[in-house]
Amino acid sequence: MPSDDTIYAYAVGRTRALEKRLLEKSQIERMIEASSAEDVIKVLSESDYANALADLTDIYDFEKVLQSELQKSLELIKSISPKPELIALMALRYDVHNLKVIFKAKYLGIKSDLIVPAGTIAAPRLQSAVDEEDFRDLPDRLRKACEMITEGFPVSRDPQLIDINLDQALFEQLLHDAKRLNNAYMEGLFSRQVDLINLKTLVRVKRMGLDREFLKKALISGGFLAHDRLTVFIDEPLESLITGLSMSQYSELAAEGIRDWIDKGTASRLEKLADDYITGYLKKGKWSPFGVEPLIGYLWAKEIEIKNIRLLMVGKINKLPSEAIRERIRDVYI
């Protein structure tokens, strides 16, 4: 009898065609070797980005093109998916990003144009929600976090309150929804993302010399690595964290990424490896002929591609050597 999963037949068929238009390794390589940002744009003009770039008058406006491409992809996949609510989870992160920007503008007077259009709720509506302190439109856990911020911030005036509360609430919401929608694949994705964020937090907190109490507050729940397993490392050298993780699924990533962080004092290698790790996880579902996996994988691939283009453009504009750019370029999904 036909099982329920064939409802994705159309969406997966269409995603296969979309996947083919993602940038290939060789195109990325050509952009790494390009001599200027203009040359990067030239390579992109021969790709699926050609139309979007045709209107680009100033290369410093490339970010707008990337944002609108990301938004278009999200909307397209949402529109062809038989369960758009699953796809919407992939966009919730952008709502949280926008909320952070809006809260910080309101409370700290930080002006920024970092609002991204890819969220599930339009930015002006988020803005008025924050202005009027009325968060009814938000999912439960985010609403509670926003209420906590509006009540807590005027008292404590602690900017960390905004970031920590919202990040915590985001993943609680995502994991809750993935479970409610019965999707173990996405639960696995979010749990892994939580672990990777927690690992980065741990290293960062240690390097800043902050204490265990702060770490406990900053760790996000819902990952595979238990919090007490992580907090013990606060009083130990970072090397012991690498050994401590050697039996976990993050052993390679920790060995290379944290080592690099210790040696060079920058997280960029770990950030790259963390993204590659997620790409590796999502690739496992790529060939599922009927299911949401290829759709999620495609969206992630698009996000990574856009991240790569941003790295290339910023790198070329700042005249970084090709090697320095190549180190940070994320693995491609296809």
Next chain:
Amino acid sequence: MTELGLEIALLGAALAVGLAGIGSAIGVGIVGQSAAGLVTEDPDKFGQTLLLQALPGTQGIYGLLAGFIIMQQVGIIGGAPLNLTIAQGYAFFMAALPIAIVGLVSGIYQGRVSASAVGLVAKRPEELGKGIVYAVMVETYAVLALLASIMILFGIDLG
């Protein structure tokens, strides 16, 4: 006095045509959806995907063939309906079962393989042949079932 043999034989014919047809309809339907998704982005793939969509359609034809032979043998087509005994009726009914059951299930699964092959064609259009081979592997069992049905049908003693 007429016995119920003829009715039982016709029930077999109906099942052969009906169940195998359902299998094909579902199978062709799945591939069609998948193909429409691909062709939305890449209209040039219409011909190749149409070929893949046709593959799970054969079970319905096999079912019709078996049903047709039963109808002919019992005289529904081209002659006067025979007065079959109940045992003879059941023999026709049993003969219909292989293609009815296997046609239903293999049609659906062939559809799933063909829909996956649509994904293959999206990435590597030159490998269409391999996609077809995978789908045709499922076909084997529909052919075997048809063979069994026909052998039983021609072995039924109408004397």
